[in-house]
Structures are given as structure tokens and as C-alpha cells.
Amino acid sequence: DIxxxxxxxxxxxxxxxxxxxxxxxSQSISNYLNWYQQKPGKVPNLLIxxxxxxxxxxxxxxSGSGSGTDFTLTISSLQPEDFATYYCQQSYSTWxxxxxxxxxxx
Amino acid sequence: xVQLQESGPxxxxxxxxxxxxCTVSGGSISSGxxxxxxxxxxxxxGLEWIGRIYTSGSTxxxxxxxxxxxxxxxxxxxxxxxxxxxxxxxxxAVYYCARATYLGYYYAMDVWGQGTTVTVSS
Numbered sequence: 001d002i003x004x005x006x007x008x009x010x011x012x013x014x015x016x017x018x019x020x021x022x023x024x025x026s027q028s029i030s031n032y033l034n035w036y037q038q039k040p041g042k043v044p045n046l047l048i049x050x051x052x053x054x055x056x057x058x059x060x061x062x063s064g065s066g067s068g069t070d071f072t073l074t075i076s077s078l079q080p081e082d083f084a085t086y087y088c089q090q091s092y093s094t095w096x097x098x099x100x101x102x103x104x105x106x
Numbered sequence: 107x108v109q110l111q112e113s114g115p116x117x118x119x120x121x122x123x124x125x126x127x128c129t130v131s132g133g134s135i136s137s138g139x140x141x142x143x144x145x146x147x148x149x150x151x152g153l154e155w156i157g158r159i160y161t162s163g164s165t166x167x168x169x170x171x172x173x174x175x176x177x178x179x180x181x182x183x184x185x186x187x188x189x190x191x192x193x194x195x196x197x198x199a200v201y202y203c204a205r206a207t208y209l210g211y212y213y214a215m216d217v218w219g220q221g222t223t224v225t226v227s228s
Contacts, residue, residue: 001169001170032212034215038153043202043219043221044145046214049209049212050209050210050211053209053210053212055209055214055216085152087152089155089214091212094155094166094167094168094169096168097152097153097154097155098152100152
């Protein structure tokens, strides 16, 4: 199995901050990496696919980068609606999610 | 656009089989290059991928659940289903169905059902 490890598990940030979340795979997954946002009580929403491609309708303040084993999700200027939990997910082999990163208001 | 809706019992007894169905509306389950997936989320915890089925019927499962999981598709009803046998309290969770779309050589889950809560208890 490919294990996905996100860091940090949680973070506190202010509106307007630049936020970076990291996801590391236990083996190389090329760029078979997706990012999802989940707000409390809501359904996960696809943000980024193929490590760096922005899903249609997702604001451009979200961006993804990385390849191989190390990946990053960046929110360039945190907005009030961005406070949520973010998950990475690999689609290289049998799919797995990271454990999630909760972004909270400072 | 395509919408997914989970249905099934909200309460299952320990050792029994959990059975859920996902109904696809707004499009045919057998058209296009899609994987149809199940994901679950225990209360207050993260997402766990359960498995997927391709439109051709080929399946792939989470190794930790593989011995207990069956995913099938019924194209005549535009539905796909999940069966999880020998359930315990650890299987209590919100269960989501989702469609994974081929996005430029990669698959990602772009359409999700609203989720259904399943509790395992006697």
C-alpha cells in the first residue's frame, strides 16, 4: 500500500495569510495526486488534480505543486470560506487519502 | 449535471452485511471513462477509500477491507452498490459514493453523493 502523510495535521492562520500544506507519499507516485477540501458537515470537493491542475470553478488562490513523493497545496491569500480540512489522495495504485490538515482561524 | 445519491439502512447489526446503493442521475453510469467509488468517514475522522468499479465491471479494493467488500454495478438501474460483510462498530461511518473522472490522464473524484450515515449496533 502507498501511505500518504500530510503535515501539519492542523494549523491556525489569519485571513490574508499564505498557507502551505504538505503531502508525502511512501513511494513515488509521479503526479497522480489530488487535493480535496471538506468543510464541516459537507461533502469533499475536488480542488486540484494531477498535482497541479486546478479543477474548474476553483479559485486561482489555490495551487498545487510537486512530483514523485513530495507535494504541496498552497492558498495564496486565505479567505474566510477556506477554513476547512484538506486531504491529499493518490491515484497511482489502490487509492489512499492522507489523514487531513485542518485549517483553523487564528 | 450528474448527481449521486446513496441509499440503504442506517442501522446494521454487528456481524451482518452492510448494503448500500448509489443511484446516478443526470447521466448514464455506463457511458464515458469513469470509476465509481465508495469512500467512508467515521465521525470526526478522515476519509478512507473503500473501493471502485469501472464501467466495464472491473474492481479494485482497499487491501485492508478487501476480504469483506464487494462493489457491483447495475447498468439497467443506473446504480452501483457496496456490500461490506461481518461489520463491527468500527465500520460506523458516513458512507459516500463518488464518480472519478479521467482528467487529462489522471483520475480524480469530481462528483460526490451527499453521504449516508451507517451505524453498527445491536
